[in-house]
Structure formats: C-alpha cells, structure tokens
Amino acid sequence: MPVLARMIPSPVATIVRHGALDSILDTLADHRVSTSGRVAAVVSGGSGGALRARVGSLLPEADWFTIHDGTLDSAVRLSGELKSGHYDAVLALGGGKVIDAAKYAAGRLGLPTVACATNLAHDGICSPVSILDDIGGRSSFGVSCPIAVIVDLDIIQEAPRRFVSAGIGDLLSNLSAVADWELSHAETGEELDGLATAMARSAGQSILRHSGTVQSSDFTALLAEALVISGISMNIAGSTRPSSGACHEISHALDTLYPARRAQHGEQVGLGAAFASYLRGEKELAGDLAQVLGRHGLPTKASDIGFTGDEFAVAAHYAPNTRPGRYTILEHIDLGKDDLRGAYEDYLKHIDV
Ligand SMILES: [Zn+2]
Known part of the structure; x- marks a missing residue:
C-alpha cells in the first residue's frame, strides 16, 4: 500500500490555558509521558527558585536541576547530571535558555522534553533546534521537538512584558x-x-x-499557539x-x-x-x-x-x-x-x- 500521508513530529500534548501547570502530573500521566511522575525538572538560576517553590509540591517525585546560563557547556553539564536519574522525561520550566539547554541535554540521553514556557520570547518552545552560546557566538543545534508543550497563561501574565x-x-x-x-x-x-x-x-x-496586545489573555494564548505552530513548521521542513x-x-x-x-x-x-x-x-x-x-x-x-x-x-x-x-x-x-x-x-x- 502506498504511503498516502506523512507523519509530522509534533507534541503529544499542547496545553495553553490559565492554570495549566496546576494539573501537570495528570497531563504527564494522561499522555503517557510519565505515569510515575519521576521526572527531572530544570529551572533557571534566577526566577527558577520562585517557580520551584510554586510548583514543587505538584511534582513530589521530581528531582530538580538548575541551569545558570544558556551556554553549550552548561547544557552538556546538565546532560551529565541527568544521566544517573532514570527519568521518564525532562521538564523544562522557564524561558528560552532553560528550554534550549534542556532540549539539548535530554536529546543526548534519548529522553523526551516537556517544555513548560514561562515567557513567549521566541519560537523555540516547540522547535527542533536549541540555540546555545558557544565559542564565537550563538550556535544552533538540531534536537528533538518537545513531546509536550505547556503554557500556563497565569505565569505568562507575570512575565516581564x-x-x-x-x-x-x-x-x-x-x-x-x-x-x-x-x-x-x-x-x-x-x-x-x-x-x-x-x-x-x-x-x-x-x-x-x-x-490585541500582550495585556490580553486572548492575544497571549494566540501568541503561544502561533509559536507552537511555527515550531512544528520547522519540524515539517526539517530545518529552520x-x-x-x-x-x-x-x-x-x-x-x-x-x-x-x-x-x-x-x-x-x-x-x-x-x-x-x-x-x-x-x-x-x-x-x-x-x-x-x-x-x-x-x-x-x-x-x-x-x-x-x-x-x-x-x-x-x-x-x-x-x-x-x-x-x-x-x-x-x-x-x-x-x-x-x-x-x-x-x-x-x-x-x-
Ligand atoms: Zn527565531
């Protein structure tokens, strides 16, 4: 039988709504990303502490890791730290630097990434690319698209405009x-x-x-969804x-x-x-x-x-x-x-x- 359609690499779950992180364990289980909740949660060294305090109780089985910058070295180091944990998935809770580092580190270990975006600064939340600082500037690395994308609009509303x-x-x-x-x-x-x-x-x-403007939830929801679609267009093309x-x-x-x-x-x-x-x-x-x-x-x-x-x-x-x-x-x-x-x-x- 001829192949009549092509498969498109895309997240099994895309959740954009207020309070999306409140039910993160159910989301991970419902979509069979992790039924045990045994995940590696990655946050930034800056606002990551407050985020962990906010959602830590929702992820009782998670181990927590901090990424301090968006360098290739830090992403490689994170990959080494994740090696011994036997995790179902890597949860990236943060902005572009955290998500890009987590996508790269998880990819080296064959683990899926769940992108929990805390801002909407670029289309890396669902793209098959990690942008990391390397000698001589920023470099793009091919990685797997996140297995799930979660955008909690309550958290987006609190992000710097x-x-x-x-x-x-x-x-x-x-x-x-x-x-x-x-x-x-x-x-x-x-x-x-x-x-x-x-x-x-x-x-x-x-x-x-x-x-609309970023002051309105309707617009930020559309912005988040459009960033996901943009990321999937790169998955389809196999490039940026x-x-x-x-x-x-x-x-x-x-x-x-x-x-x-x-x-x-x-x-x-x-x-x-x-x-x-x-x-x-x-x-x-x-x-x-x-x-x-x-x-x-x-x-x-x-x-x-x-x-x-x-x-x-x-x-x-x-x-x-x-x-x-x-x-x-x-x-x-x-x-x-x-x-x-x-x-x-x-x-x-x-x-x-
Ligand atoms: Zn771009």
Missing part, C-alpha cells in the same frame, strides 16, 4: 523568512515545502492581523527554513559582531524582517511589519536597540556569513556596505511615512 512581546517579532519574521525561501526556490531551485510555508505564514499572519531567512541572518550578525550589545532574539529578527522585506521590494509588508512591531513596543530602527545605521549596515553586509548556503534577499542582491547603508536610510524614510 518584554519577554512576552519579543515572541511577536519572532513570529512576524516568518513572513519575511517564507518570502526568502520562495525567492530561493525561484532562483536556485531549492525545494519548497508547501505545508511548512503555509503553517509558518499563517502563524505570522495571525499576529500581524490581530489588533520556514522561520529563518535574512531576518535571522541579520540578527545572528548583530550577535556575532556586537556580542555585548545583544537585544532579544525576537526584537532583532523583527527589525531584520521589516528591513529584509523592504530590500525584497515588498514595501507594503515592510510598512505593515514596522507598524505592528511599533504598536507592540518592538524595535523598528537600529537605534531602538542601540545600534547606529552604520553598525546595522555592517551587520547586514556580514549577515550571509552566519548561515552559509542559505539563500535570502541578502545573497540575492549582494549589496556592498555603502549600498546597504543607503538602503537602510531609504527604509527609515519609508516606515516613517
């Missing part, structure tokens, strides 16, 4: 990333996955067209292609060239997406992106995150080096620094209209 709205930038950047992928398909023949682009674009459009194009190359370049001045990932890629869309000639999209980013208090200009126009142009010029082999508008137009500087000035005039 900036760590929730940054996810908006990461999702809006899908619209530029998908356009870059389609450009590459047309110019280089790179294979395009229609389902991956449909999901990534839908996730971005749902945020672009929504009039549906959500990472020139927008992300520019962000990676800012990280590499100016490591002491990094803004949040979602803030940088949102700005990168608006500029990349302008470079592609999609002026209406560039204007829409800038308008929506601005409405959510996200940067639309390099100066909003402490970079000069010259520094931003240097980063845009360097950007293709960060993802060799990825074809985007930057590789396509192949502009020099001065031309990119000029294009950035034109972009600024355009978004101010």
